[in-house]
Amino acid sequence: MELRLAITSHSARVDPLGLLLTAAAAAAWCCLPFVIFKSNRIMPGEPRALQAVLPPWGVIGLPAVLLLTAVVALGIADAKRRLIAALGAIVVLALAIAAAANALTPAGNRIVRVAPGAAFWVVLICLGLLATDAITRLRPRPLARVLLLAVCVGGGMLALRYGPFGNLSVMREYAVNAARFPLELRRHVLLAAGSLIAAVIVGLPLGILCHRTPRLRPPVLGTLGVIQTIPAIALFGILMAPLGALAGAVPAAAALGIRGIGAAPAAVALFLYSLLPIVANTVIGLRRVSQAAVEAARGMGMTARQVLARVELPLALPVILTGIRVVLVQNIGMVTVAALIGGGGLGTFVFQGIGQTAIDLVLLGAIPTVVLAFSGSVLLDALIEVLERTPSAGREAAA
Amino acid sequence: MSGTNLLRWTTLGLLLAFLIFPGRFAPVFAPLTHYGAPPIYDQGNLLMLALAQLGTVCCAAAASTLVAVGLGILVTRPAGAQFLPLSRTLVNIGQTFPPVAVLAVAVPLVGFGEKPTLIALFAYGLLPIFENTIAGLRSCPPTVLEAASGTGMSGRERLRLIELPLALPLILEGIRLSLVINVGTATIGSTVAAKGLGEVIIAGLLSSNTAFILQGGLVTGLMAVLLYDGLATLERRVSRAVPLD
Known part of the structure; x- marks a missing residue:
């Protein structure tokens, strides 16, 4: 509902790519599970509702941030702002999935697995596309592209190493195979x-x-x-x-x-x-x-x-x-x-x-x-x- | 020319003979086996496996051709022009995905069997066709396009009668590349239980029977070479039929 409002208020110059990505992300958000809970690593998982797993900041904050990003994607043409919005939303999305994993995992339990669901991946891909499009429009110089890559890969690795992601299923597998x-x-x-x-x-x-x-x-x-x-x-x-x-x-x-x-x-x-x-x-x-x-x-x-x-x-x-x-x-x-x-x-x-x-x-x-x-x-x-x-x-x- | 033709038909004849009467070739492969292991794959019909693999590859190629050509047309129209830079970047990123990764990620979504292989081959086949469709459509000389508009053609007529025929050789080249890559890639599908010649190769790897590995590999390789050659001939015919200067 709010999404539609955002679209109409900017209908004067709606960005077609933004419209496509917002529609895809919104459909996934509504129809697909965000988090999958498995009682062990090879069992088929069961979806969990977002409200049930996220702490209060996440239940309100994550949709708010995504909505704000959608508004930017739909109505703002400036590539730099679109890039910042997309990257910011990716960080918030990652923190939300980590929080969900931490909330769903009983303390000390090493058997249950909490995996990101299809909605998470679709929204992540849409945000990634938004960022990619912004970078393509900015036409960065070669050195800037390498720097951006180094920041993204390095930041991601540091975040996985020191961040709150240890309870995510992939990181559990990493912990088992760390050596x-x-x-x-x-x-x-x-x-x-x-x-x-x-x-x-x-x-x-x-x-x-x-x-x-x-x-x-x-x-x-x-x-x-x-x-x-x-x-x-x-x-x-x-x-x-x-x-x-x-x-x-x-x-x-x-x-x-x-x-x-x-x-x-x-x-x-x-x-x-x-x-x-x-x-x-x-x-x-x-x-x-x-x-x-x-x-x-x-x-x-x-x-x-x-x-x-x-x-x-x-x-x-x-x-x-x-x-x-x-x-x-x-x-x-x-x-x-x-x-x-x-x-x-x-x-x-x-x-x-x-x-x-x-x-x-x-x-x-x-x-x-x-x-x-x-x-x-x-x-x-x-x-x-x-x-x-x-x-x-x-x-x-x-x- | 006749030499090439002779080689082409001999290869095809040899491949068919091997697939239909594999037993006759047992003496050729026997030196490669040890301890009385079977020299010819005996856990399935080689012809059926080859046809199954070819079928999977062709289904995937048909789907990727439809989608890639459709997308290529879309982003070269004025209405879709805004998507062009992004779609090219995506094509480049897509090429960095290893086929095994696509295959492995598709398994949990659709289960084991043919489906993950179809998805992986479909996704992997999109890129060369898409790229060549765009290249073909954009390489139409502007003077030709203006002349077409000048004779009162609508945008759709111009696309159907001028642009697509002119782009056809390049589009066919994209389809050829994607088919040849996919014939080889399809063998990896056997690791997720798809029917195909990968089965033969993996059976050979598991029982260290070089004869099996060689059979699976050679039949796949020959199919790829013959497909490549056949489509290249088709392309030459098409580009000769389109007089363009």
């Missing part, structure tokens, strides 16, 4: 980044070679393209046999940790998947370097190697980095599957969770994976934009 979590996280990052670095070391020269000898291009790119079509779990599995045989035949390889199961086949498979985007983008990037720039460099008396190092590669760098960004995001996602063959990483939690039908454990693996991939993508995007804006590169590319 393993940093290890799996490290392994995840190492597998994703290690195979990326190896692929850059091999793929960059291979791409340069393909650029120089056009005859090589179709067979190399074709082979790498076919590798991409083999599903990840199959490639992991197929590599188990030769690596296992290698470890059996060459003791030194086994001593290095190369084994049929575990991280080795995963690392090799990720490396093979990573090659195509890097080689293909190196070829495209080098081909797009203007011939005039290359001629000018030659005219100045540069050797072929100098032309490559000082002119061609710097100019092709943004395109090559775009390939590296694709690989990084793809690898972080694919490492999850490596858990199936004992490769470790955050996928361990995901597949254990699927096996135990414990959704909170799935989220403990899935949410950090998404945050990792997203952060990597933002960081590399910022780097690419900085490089593209570099005046010397722009001038030479335009020449």
Whole structure:
């Protein structure tokens, strides 16, 4: 009712996105549960009414804050204010769900689970979209985007560490797996980044070679393209046999940790998947370097190697980095599957969770994976934009 | 050209022969097994599994094509232009979601089986199609659009008769990308009990039978390559039919 009032009073210039998000959030708020109470971690939960679980400040405060945010989303065009409203509402929403979890959990009870319900997730997504839209409209510079990401991720981690969130179901799973979590996280990052670095070391020269000898291009790119079509779990599995045989035949390889199961086949498979985007983008990037720039460099008396190092590669760098960004995001996602063959990483939690039908454990693996991939993508995007804006590169590319 | 054609039809014939008469290929896979393990997957019909996987992928692709093309049209009209920057950002964010995570999160919502796989493939397939639809619709030369308006076409007619046909090759390319990614991704669906070739691969992983892993992987890979190739041929036909300069 109040929502409709807010809409009509601003009907002169209602923001269409704000209208859509407010409608979605309001519908979820009315029809879906906000909190789910489970008597243990694998039982199906039962919804609990907000009034029954929140302390008085929350029962009035949370709807009031959300309503205020809706008014901002509907009627205020200024992107900065919309961003502040959305981020503020996300903080209040998080505090409310933590308060609900604390109120529903009997003191000292480690068996019950209190999970955010569908309404919480829908409202959170709507607020996230509002914030994303505001950021998109603000068009922040690369450095500002990285700073914003650091503040959000760092703030979120500090809040989860020191804030009142310990009774939420995901955090309960974290507490159970606290010793393993940093290890799996490290392994995840190492597998994703290690195979990326190896692929850059091999793929960059291979791409340069393909650029120089056009005859090589179709067979190399074709082979790498076919590798991409083999599903990840199959490639992991197929590599188990030769690596296992290698470890059996060459003791030194086994001593290095190369084994049929575990991280080795995963690392090799990720490396093979990573090659195509890097080689293909190196070829495209080098081909797009203007011939005039290359001629000018030659005219100045540069050797072929100098032309490559000082002119061609710097100019092709943004395109090559775009390939590296694709690989990084793809690898972080694919490492999850490596858990199936004992490769470790955050996928361990995901597949254990699927096996135990414990959704909170799935989220403990899935949410950090998404945050990792997203952060990597933002960081590399910022780097690419900085490089593209570099005046010397722009001038030479335009020449 | 005939060489490529020969390779194409041989691949297809080999794939079909293997799926219909897998028993005949037992000698090929026998060296990969140990201790008398079965060389050919024997816990289900390979052809049925392949068809089930293809069916899931095509259903998901049809749904994502409808939604993605619809959304792409919406945000390139004047009325929806305000949603364009946000939707592009969302496409970029969506690409950072690993398919396993989408799959795992869908399980508690809809249960085990085909449904979470369909949802994950649907969501994952949206992005390339959406991006290519927008790129295709925006790449229509303004002079062509003005000429269309000048001949008295309404906005809807212009969309149906000019813009969509011109954007079709790019849209098809998006569908092709999303189909190929999804044929591979669908194998992961077997971890949540969807029917498909992932079953074969996982059976191989569990019993350390490389022959099974190879069968599941190769059939999936070949299906993806053939789909990619077939759709690429279709695209070339379509773009030849649309004379645009």
